[in-house]
Amino acid sequence: MTTQFGSSDHGDASDLSYGRSLLNRVLVGTPADEDPLKHFADLPARIAQVAEWPTWASPTVVRAMTESGVREPWAHQIRAASLAAAGHNVVVSTGTASGKSLAYQLPILTTLQQDPLTTALYLAPTKALGADQLRAVEELTAAEPELRGVSPVAYDGDTPSEVRQWVRTNARWIFTNPDMLHIGILQSHTRWAHFFRRLRYVVVDECHYYRGVFGSNVALVLRRLRRIAARYGAEPVFILASATTANPAAAAARLIGAPCIGVTDDGSPHGPRTVALWEPPLLEHVKGENGAPVRRSVVSEASRIMADLLVEGARTLTFVRSRRGAELTAMTTARLLTEVDPELAQRIAAYRAGYLPEDRRKLEAALADGSLLGVATTNALELGVDIAGLDAVVVAGFPGTRASFWQQAGRSGRRGQGSLVVLIARDDPLDTYLVNHPEALLSKPVEATVTDPTNPYVLGPQMLCAALELPLTDDEVHEFGAWDVLTELAEQGMIRRRNHGWFVASEVSPHGSVSIRGGIGTAVAIVDGESGRMLGTAEAGRAPGTLHTGAVYIHQGETFVVDDLDLEHAVALVHPEEPAWTTMSREVTDIAIDEVLSEDGYGEVRVSLVRVEVNSQVVGYLRKMLSGQVLDSVDLDMPVQTLHTRAVLYTVTAKLLAAAGIPDDRVPGALHAAEHAAIGLLPLVATCDRGDIGGVSTALHPDTGLPSVFVYDGHQGGAGFADRGHEEILTWLTATRDAIADCECGAGCPSCIQSPKCGNGNHPLDKDGAVRLLSAVVAELG
Numbered sequence: 001m002t003t004q005f006g007s008s009d010h011g012d013a014s015d016l017s018y019g020r021s022l023l024n025r026v027l028v029g030t031p032a033d034e035d036p037l038k039h040f041a042d043l044p045a046r047i048a049q050v051a052e053w054p055t056w057a058s059p060t061v062v063r064a065m066t067e068s069g070v071r072e073p074w075a076h077q078i079r080a081a082s083l084a085a086a087g088h089n090v091v092v093s094t095g096t097a098s099g100k101s102l103a104y105q106l107p108i109l110t111t112l113q114q115d116p117l118t119t120a121l122y123l124a125p126t127k128a129l130g131a132d133q134l135r136a137v138e139e140l141t142a143a144e145p146e147l148r149g150v151s152p153v154a155y156d157g158d159t160p161s162e163v164r165q166w167v168r169t170n171a172r173w174i175f176t177n178p179d180m181l182h183i184g185i186l187q188s189h190t191r192w193a194h195f196f197r198r199l200r201y202v203v204v205d206e207c208h209y210y211r212g213v214f215g216s217n218v219a220l221v222l223r224r225l226r227r228i229a230a231r232y233g234a235e236p237v238f239i240l241a242s243a244t245t246a247n248p249a250a251a252a253a254r255l256i257g258a259p260c261i262g263v264t265d266d267g268s269p270h271g272p273r274t275v276a277l278w279e280p281p282l283l284e285h286v287k288g289e290n291g292a293p294v295r296r297s298v299v300s301e302a303s304r305i306m307a308d309l310l311v312e313g314a315r316t317l318t319f320v321r322s323r324r325g326a327e328l329t330a331m332t333t334a335r336l337l338t339e340v341d342p343e344l345a346q347r348i349a350a351y352r353a354g355y356l357p358e359d360r361r362k363l364e365a366a367l368a369d370g371s372l373l374g375v376a377t378t379n380a381l382e383l384g385v386d387i388a389g390l391d392a393v394v395v396a397g398f399p400g401t402r403a404s405f406w407q408q409a410g411r412s413g414r415r416g417q418g419s420l421v422v423l424i425a426r427d428d429p430l431d432t433y434l435v436n437h438p439e440a441l442l443s444k445p446v447e448a449t450v451t452d453p454t455n456p457y458v459l460g461p462q463m464l465c466a467a468l469e470l471p472l473t474d475d476e477v478h479e480f481g482a483w484d485v486l487t488e489l490a491e492q493g494m495i496r497r498r499n500h501g502w503f504v505a506s507e508v509s510p511h512g513s514v515s516i517r518g519g520i521g522t523a524v525a526i527v528d529g530e531s532g533r534m535l536g537t538a539e540a541g542r543a544p545g546t547l548h549t550g551a552v553y554i555h556q557g558e559t560f561v562v563d564d565l566d567l568e569h570a571v572a573l574v575h576p577e578e579p580a581w582t583t584m585s586r587e588v589t590d591i592a593i594d595e596v597l598s599e600d601g602y603g604e605v606r607v608s609l610v611r612v613e614v615n616s617q618v619v620g621y622l623r624k625m626l627s628g629q630v631l632d633s634v635d636l637d638m639p640v641q642t643l644h645t646r647a648v649l650y651t652v653t654a655k656l657l658a659a660a661g662i663p664d665d666r667v668p669g670a671l672h673a674a675e676h677a678a679i680g681l682l683p684l685v686a687t688c689d690r691g692d693i694g695g696v697s698t699a700l701h702p703d704t705g706l707p708s709v710f711v712y713d714g715h716q717g718g719a720g721f722a723d724r725g726h727e728e729i730l731t732w733l734t735a736t737r738d739a740i741a742d743c744e745c746g747a748g749c750p751s752c753i754q755s756p757k758c759g760n761g762n763h764p765l766d767k768d769g770a771v772r773l774l775s776a777v778v779a780e781l782g
């Protein structure tokens, strides 16, 4: 049934009608026997809240900004800028295109203009975003002769060596990324003494991007940065920009290791938006694993919706999760349109990462002037693009985090005119939940950006880097919480404690072996065997699951197939190929509790946070067509991997199960189904991918003596996800129960309780039992 959520009271009816009329057009094109629109919400237009330019701001900078089109700054921009100018670390966490850049540009340009002996550092998670922000600052500084001395400049892997020398001694505002800061700047900080001594501001843009193991590494890189700056007498102010998440100030403070004030009241205006939540129907003729029903693929559904929107003349961007999916969507849409209007079919393009900046600019311009009407893209167009004000955005498959969803959705909405956003659910419990619970997307976020800079596996190597940069004092070691980790490293001869601090052993060179995006432990190199090109690295412990022979591996939207995984030499050889299927490895897992960190009883339920040892073995993989149809299952013989990590655990009693009406023979299936769905739903409360976590359920666990469900972080030492599940267990398990109950399939399908990773062939699974179990658990917790 279709219901309306939200209110249209504040919107102008004529504005609203455009998003709504687009939605009606899409509904007209929907077969009469289907009812895919689960909900829609009319989000009212937001009126701008403006502020005066502050008196501390340089009139030159204000003039440059005014001339660039900012007539009146918005209130949140000035509040954040003024806090930073007054010396406070600040995070501005507001919507897409809400002008977060001005919040850091104003204080930094003012300072750099007024005091020629100052410098600033800008960090972006992606090159495209860094280039985009640098271009914006260059335009501002080029406009005013008095700002020319600011000399903003990029410093990254592409910077030629003759330019690097110049940058180190002359640049005043450097645009780089955390990887380069780690390896290229902090490691050789003595050459950067001039820059550090004068460092007044550090910008951390799109900081919600730094999550999990990558985020934990970046958190430690930023602590090292503060330490080195202090060594040269500088104490820079941090200005962070974030998508809207739960408690951004706490996440930012954990990221930089210092207090941080949050600015979250968004004063930027936007037009009204209609958000539609769409669930493709279950198909009659396509069968998944164990004969389970499968939904029509997001690619087919998105292509049809996009074609209808383009016929209406709506400028539309469709986000698809893989490059192949984006290309298929563009092709299918064009084919559908050829029958109606061949000219329209020419105005569609597919877009992926890896294009040159000039190509991106051309695309932005073509979309802006209307010569291009529709683009199907991977998330490459999520950050670092100046595309806003589109008529419609189609999000084909929830992109994993609410922050990404809004980043994508936020590209729609011309000021003063309505727009449409359609989220199409794919076969996944989180998607099922979201299209049936609009409040989870549209109300206050519960998703928090999670990092764990105390993870010993991340902390150890980072401490070696810190100590090499500058010997660590005992006080610092305590402050980092690294005493035990360093003691262990000292026993291994990597570091020595002397009278004047902790010194790295001379033969150890830690920087090169820390790959801040690559994960923990030994890194497996992923190499294109045909071109010899190194594509990236993966954690050795996780390689059997993602890089086994035959695996389809997606790197920046490009598809490769793995020819060979050599764990001994830590290399995976791949070749470019775009098969019609994806692969998903299946593993069997054992779990043992090493230590109980906390435990609480709620009647017949106990909830714990535990340190665990997980032994898992990849036993094969499944090949699945884009339609969702399972092609086959291939066996593999891979070594057992051991993981020491953290898990959230709940146990129930026989009494609870009996009261819930679950007889003994159904207990394993109920626990197993509840565990699968819980893994799928954890990303609702913590920014992680389903692939970052794993689970084990058993009707009798030797360490608890009870029916038990574990959900663990899939990274050595943990990445904070299980901790977040533990904190939000009631929200999380309630959503898990609802996602299962909401799915209209009979006995379970990939949209609710089937897991693509299950090493037991998704058997046994008991959908009704899982709903009963979770309802009983939630009642005890509540």
Ligand SMILES: Nc1ncnc2c1ncn2[C@@H]1O[C@H](COP(=O)(O)OP(=O)(O)OP(=O)(O)O)[C@@H](O)[C@H]1O
Residues within 6 Å of the ligand: 068, 069, 070, 071, 072, 073, 074, 095, 096, 097, 098, 099, 100, 101, 102, 384
């Ligand atoms: N006060 C203002 N009035 C009008 N336009 C503004 C104002 N502030 C910023 N803008 C414009 O809004 C656009 C978006 O700004 P910006 O890129 O800083 O937003 P953002 O919040 O960083 O976006 P994203 O979420 O994509 O990172 C830019 O074109 C910018 O010039």
